[in-house]
Amino acid sequence: MKIFNATTADVASIYQLIKVYADKQIVLPRSLLSIYQHLQCMYVVKDKDKVVGVAGLHVLGEDLAEVRSLVIEPEYQHKGIGRMLLNHIITESSRLGVDRLISLTYQVDFFMKCGFDIVKKETLSEKVWIDCMNCPKFNQCDEVAMIKSLTEK
Numbered sequence: 001m002k003i004f005n006a007t008t009a010d011v012a013s014i015y016q017l018i019k020v021y022a023d024k025q026i027v028l029p030r031s032l033l034s035i036y037q038h039l040q041c042m043y044v045v046k047d048k049d050k051v052v053g054v055a056g057l058h059v060l061g062e063d064l065a066e067v068r069s070l071v072i073e074p075e076y077q078h079k080g081i082g083r084m085l086l087n088h089i090i091t092e093s094s095r096l097g098v099d100r101l102i103s104l105t106y107q108v109d110f111f112m113k114c115g116f117d118i119v120k121k122e123t124l125s126e127k128v129w130i131d132c133m134n135c136p137k138f139n140q141c142d143e144v145a146m147i148k149s150l151t152e153k
């Protein structure tokens, strides 16, 4: 299985895969328009032609980026695909000159295994919260903020 830059042909599959977890309020919902608008920073893993994993990279400022919509098809989980996509996002973030990568997540153990630490939400830039306007859990967010320094060796 390989990572590809997402294309318009992948959008319907990306939408459906995110929806599986958005319906369970595990990740933020994404509209088709939002996926099209951010397609140039979205990556997919394919098994033959089937999209089995998705991740998005959003640069929030000079030294901060966020990984969003990291989702793996249920029957493809625990095969290393999530880590592979996250490592790709880390590489791309570094290439873009970003120092820190954050995630707002319920998957604390997964992100810890991938080198992230828990951080207090209050310490994060307000730019992180722009998409929270569209979240059904706005004002009662129970996600954990996690961060990885990309400059530490």
Ligand SMILES: CC(C)(COP(=O)(O)OP(=O)(O)OC[C@H]1O[C@@H](n2cnc3c(N)ncnc32)[C@H](O)[C@@H]1OP(=O)(O)O)[C@@H](O)C(=O)NCCC(=O)NCCS
Binding pocket: 021, 026, 027, 069, 070, 071, 072, 073, 076, 077, 078, 079, 080, 081, 082, 083, 084, 103, 104, 105, 106, 107, 109, 110, 113
């Ligand atoms: C969280 C998620 C992206 C992980 O992807 P994955 O492909 O299943 O994870 P990997 O196989 O790459 O696992 C990497 C490591 O994390 C561990 N891990 C994965 N999911 C875990 C979990 N839920 N709890 C504890 N450890 C977990 C694996 O055991 C593995 O550890 P190892 O290196 O010691 O073997 C995937 O389970 C998923 O799509 N979950 C639902 C959507 C979601 O919550 N996304 C995160 C939004 S921020």
